[in-house]
Amino acid sequence: MSHAGVCPARSAREPVQLLKGPVPGFALWLCRLDLDPQSTAAMARSLSAPERDRAARFGTDALRRRWIVGRATLRSLLGAKLGVEPHAVELKAGRRGRPELATPRGLDFNVSHTQAVALIAIADALPPVTRVGVDIERADRAVNSDGLARKFLTERERAALAPLDGDSRRRRFLRLWTCKEAMSKATGDALSAPFRDIEVSMGEEPKLVAGPPPYTPDAWQLWVACVPTHLIATVGIWRRN
Template identity: 40%
Template sequence: MRNEMRRVERLWRGTCRVSRIVIDATRNSPGVCRLTTDCEPDWSFQNGAVHVMVRRLPTTGEAVRAASALLSGVERQRANRFAFDRDRHRFIVARALLRRLLGARLGTRPEAVELVYGPHGKPALAPRHAPADLRFNLSHSEDLAAYAFAHGREIGVDVEAVRSMCDADAIAARFFSARENQTYLSLDSRDRPRGFFHCWTRKEAFIKALGDGLSCPLDRFDVSLAPGEPARILRLARAPGDGRRWRMESFAPAAGFVAALVAEDS
């Protein structure tokens, strides 16, 4: 196990080529993003900041073997459901790096971190871990992963590689709200791929923050998506008794990618 831990530490340090993004998502903040070169989050979460760590996912045989040793049985079962080796390996490494981060915060070995899952699959720390109010979320697309951490507030993050898709219009018609689809179709053809993924990541980050998964009707809320328009929730049909307020931010984690973060106001 000691050799595995050394391999994992090399794996982690080898991914520190993409900067840490610190997003101040407090109610009275303009939501400024700034870049640093740290390999670890600032766990103090000063001024209510939400920390987003962005990492490349190495999928060499050594990296996957080292990462797989850290996963739980549930995670391995989930990994085995992927049809393609590439997707399975990225999932394994992404989850191992999450465990590396959480283990560093908790002062425990990555493989000893116990995760529990909400009704719709949102991961959280088991109650036995302290601090119990640490919230996190993760997303990956191709070889890029994003990890979001916050103190005492629900968060969701989503990242996607921007690309042209032959069925984008059909997907937008099915999953975007009427308002979003109208805005999307009004975009110049050159702007549509980025507009599509701005909308997709913002909606995905929001339902991940809610913890509702795909059980949340996607036409229950509208998000902005036009080029140059700030990321925000334009309309939200609240569930009875839900008075929570949300902040939404978009950022470019790497060339050719877009990402969105949604955080509950503190």
């Protein structure tokens, strides 16, 4: 690795790549979502009826196919962990729609996608109180970092961004954003998380330094995922008390 969390580019031909994970018992995959129509149709067969209905509601074929491949890949990875066929994995919507196993099996997972890639995390050998969240963004994503910083960052985080030039500021904002969104996805709070009160410091690895419960530093580990340089991704691991 040339820098924490950044890996040399690998073959883009593999549809699913296992990435280096933050801790034993935790697996992280980067998945290509633009597969050929035949593979996509075959994968669609593992989806449940409500998932197929959801796929049918996407506005474009490209979005529909990506979603099908992402969900089918998730089913396949979970099925392999649980020792069942992908279609037999039973999922439910947890807190604020957070996808979870219908029956707890000592395993937690989370998914994030950006354009044609998905990041899938599965924690299967961590203490049962552990929850995971992931977020992935394109590194060239255009964001109004100053405006979003006022909305989502703490005063100290904004002060740390202020001296940076435009592009570094934008990238630093995206990193902070992925940290906070990964945490919000571990808890299931999603966009209702108190982003402006959750404070992350950026050292060698990002670290939660302050926040209201359940975003208290002792309960969290943040980890920069080892993705190709055109992407920015962070994993949040929450050990609930």
